[in-house]
Amino acid sequence: MKKIHGGVASPLGFKASGMHCGVRVSRRNDLALIFSNRPCQAAGVFTTNKVQASCVVINKQHLISGRAQAIIANSGNANCMTGKQGFRHSKEIIQTVAHELKVSPKSILIAATGVIGKLLPIKKILTAIPELVENLSRKGSARAAQGIMTTDHVVKEVAAECMIGNRPVRIGAIAKGAGMIHPEMALSSRKHATLLCFVTTDAAIEAEALRSALSAAVQDSFNLITIDRDMSTNDMVLVLANGAARNVRIEKDSKNLEKFVATLSALFLALAKLMVRDAEGATKFVEIMVKNAESATDARAVARSVASSNLLKCALFGSDPNWGRIAAAAGSAAANVDPWKMRIHIGNILVVKNGGGVVRDNRKLDRIFSRKNIRIVVDLGVGPSSATAYTCDLSTEYVRFNSAYKT
Amino acid sequence: MKKIHGGVASPLGFKASGMHCGVRVSRRNDLALIFSNRPCQAAGVFTTNKVQASCVVINKQHLISGRAQAIIANSGNANCMTGKQGFRHSKEIIQTVAHELKVSPKSILIAATGVIGKLLPIKKILTAIPELVENLSRKGSARAAQGIMTTDHVVKEVAAECMIGNRPVRIGAIAKGAGMIHPEMALSSRKHATLLCFVTTDAAIEAEALRSALSAAVQDSFNLITIDRDMSTNDMVLVLANGAARNVRIEKDSKNLEKFVATLSALFLALAKLMVRDAEGATKFVEIMVKNAESATDARAVARSVASSNLLKCALFGSDPNWGRIAAAAGSAAANVDPWKMRIHIGNILVVKNGGGVVRDNRKLDRIFSRKNIRIVVDLGVGPSSATAYTCDLSTEYVRFNSAYKT
Numbered sequence: 001m002k003k004i005h006g007g008v009a010s011p012l013g014f015k016a017s018g019m020h021c022g023v024r025v026s027r028r029n030d031l032a033l034i035f036s037n038r039p040c041q042a043a044g045v046f047t048t049n050k051v052q053a054s055c056v057v058i059n060k061q062h063l064i065s066g067r068a069q070a071i072i073a074n075s076g077n078a079n080c081m082t083g084k085q086g087f088r089h090s091k092e093i094i095q096t097v098a099h100e101l102k103v104s105p106k107s108i109l110i111a112a113t114g115v116i117g118k119l120l121p122i123k124k125i126l127t128a129i130p131e132l133v134e135n136l137s138r139k140g141s142a143r144a145a146q147g148i149m150t151t152d153h154v155v156k157e158v159a160a161e162c163m164i165g166n167r168p169v170r171i172g173a174i175a176k177g178a179g180m181i182h183p184e185m186a187l188s189s190r191k192h193a194t195l196l197c198f199v200t201t202d203a204a205i206e207a208e209a210l211r212s213a214l215s216a217a218v219q220d221s222f223n224l225i226t227i228d229r230d231m232s233t234n235d236m237v238l239v240l241a242n243g244a245a246r247n248v249r250i251e252k253d254s255k256n257l258e259k260f261v262a263t264l265s266a267l268f269l270a271l272a273k274l275m276v277r278d279a280e281g282a283t284k285f286v287e288i289m290v291k292n293a294e295s296a297t298d299a300r301a302v303a304r305s306v307a308s309s310n311l312l313k314c315a316l317f318g319s320d321p322n323w324g325r326i327a328a329a330a331g332s333a334a335a336n337v338d339p340w341k342m343r344i345h346i347g348n349i350l351v352v353k354n355g356g357g358v359v360r361d362n363r364k365l366d367r368i369f370s371r372k373n374i375r376i377v378v379d380l381g382v383g384p385s386s387a388t389a390y391t392c393d394l395s396t397e398y399v400r401f402n403s404a405y406k407t
Numbered sequence: 408m409k410k411i412h413g414g415v416a417s418p419l420g421f422k423a424s425g426m427h428c429g430v431r432v433s434r435r436n437d438l439a440l441i442f443s444n445r446p447c448q449a450a451g452v453f454t455t456n457k458v459q460a461s462c463v464v465i466n467k468q469h470l471i472s473g474r475a476q477a478i479i480a481n482s483g484n485a486n487c488m489t490g491k492q493g494f495r496h497s498k499e500i501i502q503t504v505a506h507e508l509k510v511s512p513k514s515i516l517i518a519a520t521g522v523i524g525k526l527l528p529i530k531k532i533l534t535a536i537p538e539l540v541e542n543l544s545r546k547g548s549a550r551a552a553q554g555i556m557t558t559d560h561v562v563k564e565v566a567a568e569c570m571i572g573n574r575p576v577r578i579g580a581i582a583k584g585a586g587m588i589h590p591e592m593a594l595s596s597r598k599h600a601t602l603l604c605f606v607t608t609d610a611a612i613e614a615e616a617l618r619s620a621l622s623a624a625v626q627d628s629f630n631l632i633t634i635d636r637d638m639s640t641n642d643m644v645l646v647l648a649n650g651a652a653r654n655v656r657i658e659k660d661s662k663n664l665e666k667f668v669a670t671l672s673a674l675f676l677a678l679a680k681l682m683v684r685d686a687e688g689a690t691k692f693v694e695i696m697v698k699n700a701e702s703a704t705d706a707r708a709v710a711r712s713v714a715s716s717n718l719l720k721c722a723l724f725g726s727d728p729n730w731g732r733i734a735a736a737a738g739s740a741a742a743n744v745d746p747w748k749m750r751i752h753i754g755n756i757l758v759v760k761n762g763g764g765v766v767r768d769n770r771k772l773d774r775i776f777s778r779k780n781i782r783i784v785v786d787l788g789v790g791p792s793s794a795t796a797y798t799c800d801l802s803t804e805y806v807r808f809n810s811a812y813k814t
Contacts, residue, residue, distance in 0.1 A: 051738025051746045081734050081746065083763025116731020117764040180718055180735070229636065230718045230732070231739040310717065310801075311587055311637045311809055318810025324523020325637070327488050328587070331458025332638040339458045339488065356490025357524040394717075396803040402718055403725025 001266040004170060007141025007157035011170040011202035012244035013037045017135040018143030021128035023114070023121055024076035031125065032147030032174075033132050034071040034198055035101060040240040042068035042109065043211045045185040045218050047235035053080035054090040055110040056236060062106055066207040071198050071238055072097045072132075073111035074125060075150050075176070078194060080233045081117045089120045096126050100133040109238050113150050113176060113194040116233060145174035148196050151401070152178045154278045158270050162263040164256050167247035169203040171260075173267050177275030179402065181227035182308070183235045185218055194234035195222055197271060203260060204243035205250040212252060213261045214239050221268035224300060224389045227279040228398070229308045237268075276390045281398030284316050286391050287375045290330075294383035298335035302378060303389035305333035313394035321362070321369040323351045330378050341381035347374065408673040411577060414548025414564035418577040418609035419651035420444045422543040425550030428535035430521070430528055431483035438532065439554030439581075440539050441478045441605055442508060447647040449475035449516065450618045452592040452625050454642035460487035461497040462517040463643060469513055473614040478605050478645055479504045479539075480518035481532060482557050482583070485601060487640045488524045496529045503533050507540040516645050520557050520583060520601040523640060552581035555603050558808070559585045561685045565677050569670040571663050574654040576610040578667075580674050584682030586809065588634035589715070590642045592625055601641035602629055604678060610667060611650035612657040619659060620668045621646050628675035631707060631796040634686040635805070636715045644675075683797045688805030691723050693798050694782045697737075701790035705742035709785060710796035712740035720801035728769075728776040730758045737785050748788035754781065 009016045016034045023030040044063050046056045062068060072093060079086050090110055098105040112120075135143075145157045159172035175197035183195045205213070218237055243249075250256045277285050288307045293299035306312065309329035315322040326344055331337050344352035347368035351359050359365055368374065416423045423441045430437040451470050453463050469475060479500060486493050497517055505512040519527075542550075552564045566579035582604035590602045612620070625644055650656075657663045684692050695714045700706035713719065716736035722729040733751055738744050751759035754775035758766050766772055775781065 049735060049738040050740075050742075050744040051734050051749075078731070081731055081759065081763055083761050086763065115729075116735060117759075228717045230716050230736065233731075233735050233738060309637050310635045314806050314809035317806060320811050322522075324485070324488055327458050328456060328523060328640050329637065331456040331640060333457075335457075337457040342458075352488060352524075354490050356488055356493060394806055396806045399721050399724060399801055399803045399806055402721035404727050 001263055002161045004159045004161050006172060007159050008034050008144060008172040008174050008198060008200040009138045009141045010159040010172040011200045013202055013242045014200045015136040015138055016140035016144040017132050017137060018140065018147030019128060019132055019135065022124040023074050029143060029147040030074055030076045031128055031132055032073045032144035033136060034144060034200060035136050036069050036240055036242040038242050039067055039069050040242040041066060041205055041207055041210050042240050043214045044236055044238045045214055047232055048184045048186050049231050049233045051233045053078055053112060053234045054087040055079065055112050056234060058090055059109050062109060067107060068109050068240060069103050069107040070097060070101055071109045073148050075113050075148050077112060077114040077118055077120050078116050078234050079112045079120050082119050085119060089122045092122060093125055096129045100130055111196050111236055113148060113196055113234055141174060148176045150176060150178060151280050152176050152278050154274060156271055156274045158267050160263050160267055162259050164203060164247040164250060164259065167245050169245045169247050171199065171201040171263055171267060173197055173199040173271060175271040178278060179227060179280040180230045180232045181225060182229045182231045183222050184231060185223060185235055185237060194232040197237040199239040201241045202244040203241050203250060204247050205241045206252060209250050209252045209257050210239065210241055213257060213264055216261050217264040217268045221265060221272040224303060224387060225272045225276050226304060226307045226391050273390055276392050279392040280401055281395040282392030283395055284393040285373050286316060287388060289377045289388045291377060291379045291386045292383055293380045293385040294336040296385045296387060299385045299387035301333040301335040302330050302337060303387045305329050306378060307389040307391035310394055316393035317395045319370040321365045326376060327352060336382050337380060338382060343379040343381060345377040408670055409568045411566045411568050413579060414566050415441050415551060415579040415581050415605060415607040416545045416548045417566040417579040418607045420609055420649045421607045422545055423547035423551040424539050424542040424544060425547065425554030426535060426539055426542065429531040430481050436550060436554040437481055437483045438535060438539055439480045439551035440543060441551060441607060442543050443476050443647055443649040445649050446474055446476050447649040448473060448612055448614055448617050449647050450621045451643055451645045452621055454639055455591045455593050456638050456640045458640045460485050460519060460641045461494040462486065462519050463641060465497055466516050469516060474514060475516050475647060476510050476514040477504060477508055478516045480555050482520050482555050484519060484521040484525055484527050485523050485641050486519040486527050489526050492526060496527045499529060500532055503536045507537055518603050518643055520555060520603055520641055548581060555583045557583060557585060558687050559583050559685050561681060563678050563681045565674050567670050567674055569666050571610060571654040571657060571666065574652050576652045576654050578606065578608040578670055578674060580604055580606040580678060582678040585685055586634060586687040587637045587639045588632060589636045589638045590629050591638060592630060592642055592644060601639040604644040606646040608648045609651040610648050610657060611654050612648045613659060616657050616659045616664050617646060617648055620664060620671055623668050624671040624675045628672060628679040631710060631794060632679045632683050633711060633714045633798050680797055683799050686799040687808055688802040689799030690802055691800040692780050693723060695796045696784045698784060698786045698793045699790055700787045700792040701743040703792045703794060706792040706794035708740040708742045709737050709744060710794045712736050713785060714796040714798035717801055724800035724802045726777040728772045733783060734759060743789050744787060745789060750786040750788060752784040
């Protein structure tokens with residue numbers, strides 16, 4: 001992957017902007033806008049929560065055409081469980097952005113993240129939109145990335161270039177995470193902080209190829225991270241492809257699609273890891289690699305189950321090498337797990353084989369568990385498949401922070 | 408339900424004992440024994456974790472006959488993920504108890520709870536067994552209940568009487584809980600603290616009727632509580648029915664079975680609530696009632712999902728009435744949830760209807776969220792079924808406690 005600068009404004013034809021309008025009490029940015037100077041092939045994956053914000057419902061309708069040209073997003077308020085008024089607010093935002101950009105409302109996608117159940121300060125947003133549009137710039141990606149942050153500390157922005165045929169194609173993305181992160185996103189389906197990721201590319205790509213690229217790249221990145229096992233109502237990844245690179249069009253089941261997916265996957269994985277490193281209250285970054293599972297589905301289920309265990313995450317917080325909790329969490333997954341075949345490594349130390357513990361040097365294990373970056377490998381020994389999930393510890397700070405989120 | 412005294416030793420023909428042998432470092436009891444003076448009809452439900460302690464595997468074998476006469480249990484060590492040596496230890500304990508009780512090893516059931524992956528101090532246990540048997544008494548139930556406690560603060564012991572035909576039949580039970588509590592137990596299946604519950608009854612009951620009674624009673628009690636969403640490797644509920652009440656034998660699909668199940672269910676629910684009230688670090692007791700679900704399965708799934716939400720549980724800890732997290736957790740369940748039809752009450756205050764919030768008096772809601780006992784009702788509005796789950800808050804104390812469990 002060849003990294004480049006400029007985030008979502010690095011692909012040709014894209015501009016971005018971000019600003020503060022007052023949805024958030026603090027002076028941090030709370031609005032983001034991404035715009036392509038020409039219509040795009042567009043696709044999205046969305047939360048599979050049955051309680052969905054108006055933005056999720058509206059985007060699905062807008063994406064039926066497979067076409068879009070801009071993404072408007074706010075942080076500080078998820079505009080979810082806000083009844084019909086919430087839907088009207090989303091539509092007013094879309095109308096205003098479309099009017100200012102001089103495009104059809106149908107070509108606008110919308111996103112939101114923040115508290116659930118509170119009406120948006122709609123006048124503040126509508127009043128700010130002309131300035132937001134005015135500020136669109138080839139250098140606006142970082143400001144847009146700031147505009148979607150909630151409890152994030154770090155701006156999440158990446159971009160890379162890959163060759164399709166003899167033409168360079170650029171992909172840029174911004175994202176946010178931090179809490180209520182346990183995404184299970186699907187192409188046309190239904191699931192709250194919320195994971196948002198907006199992708200731009202100047203690649204020329206056929207509609208079905210774009211959808212399958214997005215779906216594949218999400219599966220082994222965002223859908224394999226967990227911060228608190230709570231699935232959001234607003235999770236979405238949106239991609240806009242405007243074709244400005246003038247490459248030979250990427251078709252389904254092609255070598256070029258494989259290259260595009262590889263670059264997209266690498267960008268998503270980088271963003272997914274940034275989210276976990278920036279998770280609410282987290283003091284550790286933990287990689288759970290599952291090997292030799294019966295199927296890819298099993299590998300993913302076991303990796304996500306171990307990564308989700310509150311007890312393991314408390315042990316990680318306390319640097320208490322309680323590996324029994326790894327074994328128990330693996331066994332609770334809906335997958336083929338045979339304790340007699342399972343091997344568990346923590347760092348480079350084998351801790352479990354033949355159905356029992358094999359640790360000789362507890363001090364070495366203590367040292368590994370005290371690190372800020374911990375890698376756990378669960379070798380199921382029953383098949384050919386693997387998957388890696390990413391998680392963090394569960395800290396007293398996480399509990400304190402989330403016990404006073406709304407008030 | 409007519410409550411009676413004596414716990415597991417209240418049914419005719421049963422004795423119990425408990426003592427300290429040294430599995431636990433503290434001087435608290437760590438061994439428990441229950442014995443019937445005659446062979447019993449026996450049944451058990453076990454964790455559905457694929458990583459199972461030797462005691463779970465052995466009991467399933469012993470219960471194939473449907474017959475047993477005694478239950479031996481230790482706390483302080485789960486004897487799980489202890490390899491073949493762990494199995495040998497379980498069998499040595501069974502052999503020694505059988506020898507002292509002068510019954511067949513096949514008639515002994517065994518249980519354990521505590522840390523995973525550590526070999527039992529087997530000599531201490533074997534040496535103590537003669538005294539444990541010696542101390543069997545009609546007044547030994549509370550000592551036995553103490554013997555299975557780990558992080559529990561409260562002894563969990565109940566007993567009741569019901570009339571079968573014209574004869575009184577007694578049912579007694581002891582249990583423990585406190586952490587790693589998210590049971591999904593099934594009759595002959597596979598799932599870690601661990602939930603243990605031992606039931607005795609002097610009812611005469613046919614084998615299949617006993618199994619179906621146990622299965623039914625567990626579904627709407629133990630299987631609907633959650634403390635930390637971590638499923639144990641050692642969960643089990645065992646029941647011994649010795650027929651000493653000389654009632655007309657309870658048959659499958661009979662009115663008498665319904666009466667027996669009603670009493671058993673009431674006892675299990677009382678114990679399940681005791682477990683949640685005594686949960687690690689818990690400061691609140693929370694009831695999640697789901698009404699008007701499409702099916703009983705849906706009602707249970709939504710109730711468990713809301714009860715399991717880390718974010719909601721943090722909000723409960725902080726008395727922060729963040730009802731959006733209730734809606735999001737309901738929507739993430741694998742069930743028919745329509746946000747436009749869902750109504751949510753917290754205490755007696757309607758907070759959600761028509762897809763949005765309806766709270767007028769936030770101070771009243773704050774007061775209800777500050778209580779020690781909170782009832783949340785999620786009315787799905789799509790069908791006839793209901794279920795109630797029980798949970799606690801997620802406290803900084805829970806995290807602190809479980810970050811230094813092993814060391």
